[in-house]
Amino acid sequence: MADASLYNGQPTGTGSSCPSARLTSCTPSIPCDVRNGVSVENALIEKRQWFVLRVSYGRIIKAKSFVEAKNLECYVPMRHKQIMKHGKKLIITEPLLTSFLFVYATRSQIGVLLCDCSNNTTDKKALLSFYYDHTSFREDAPEKNPPLTVSNSAMDNFIRLTSIKNPHIIPITSENIKYKLDDEVVITGGEFVGVHGRVARIAGQQRVVVELFDGCLVATAYIPKDMMSLLEM
Incomplete structure (x- = not known):
């Protein structure tokens, strides 16, 4: 799987690139486990997953820094955009998806993260919150949707694409797409x-x-027909 802690770029408007940030994952500390009502033994059994978290408007970089400070792996896809400045072509970076942050952690770690996020802010709107999977329902509460998670293989493919420094990679909507x-x-x-x-x-x-x-x-740049083949499942 691609490095889970990639951050493919730097803040908007620099016209240059920087090395990817590298984070270190960790198991929640005992105090976090205790206040979240989870024993250390159970926390160690939990599997880490890619959680999709919603970020309040215009705060994606702040959200990334907050998650990094908790020693959790996260990914912020960046868009490499070509602009003209003073008659010169420059490549700047900006968040590809301004509303989503991808965090690789256990369910308990995410619970602690969102709890800390809520307790450490005076803003009316939370910095981070769950993004829910509206295509399924929780077993313990059939009337509610579970938090959205993404498989490792799907995330690996997404990171592979969005880590490429190509200004023609673009986010798109599903409306009017004809495959x-x-x-x-x-x-x-x-x-x-x-x-x-x-x-x-x-x-x-x-x-x-x-x-x-x-x-x-997200769409790639132009791909010639002779550079693709049917994927064997």
Whole structure:
């Protein structure tokens, strides 16, 4: 799996790039476990997952710093955008998805994180909150949706795509997308090699679309037909 603690860029407007931040995952401390009502023994059994957390407007970088301070792995996909400044072409970076932060942790760790987030702010709107999976329901509460999680394989594919410094990688919406193939393809050449998704025509070009979850779609740059093949499941 790709490095879970990637941060592919730096704050907007720099015109340059910097090394990816590297985070170290950790098991929650005993005080965190106790106040969250989870024993240390049970916490060690829990599996880490990729949780999708919603970020309040305009605070994605602050949210990332908050999660890093808790020694949890997170990922903020960045968009490498080409602009003209003083007659020169520059590549700047800005958040690709301003409303979502991806955190690799156990359910207990996420609970503690959101609890601390709520207790350490005077703002009316929480910095971070759960993003819920509206396609399923909780077993213990059938009337409620569970927090949305993303599989390791899907996240690995998403990180592979969004870590590429190409200004033609763009976020898109599902409205009016007409896929050219119902089957998934894998890109076999070029800088996007290994990325898999579905072929669509976007902005007048043939591209591959990666859908991480409903409402979160990202398209590659132009991909020639001879650089893709059907993905064998």
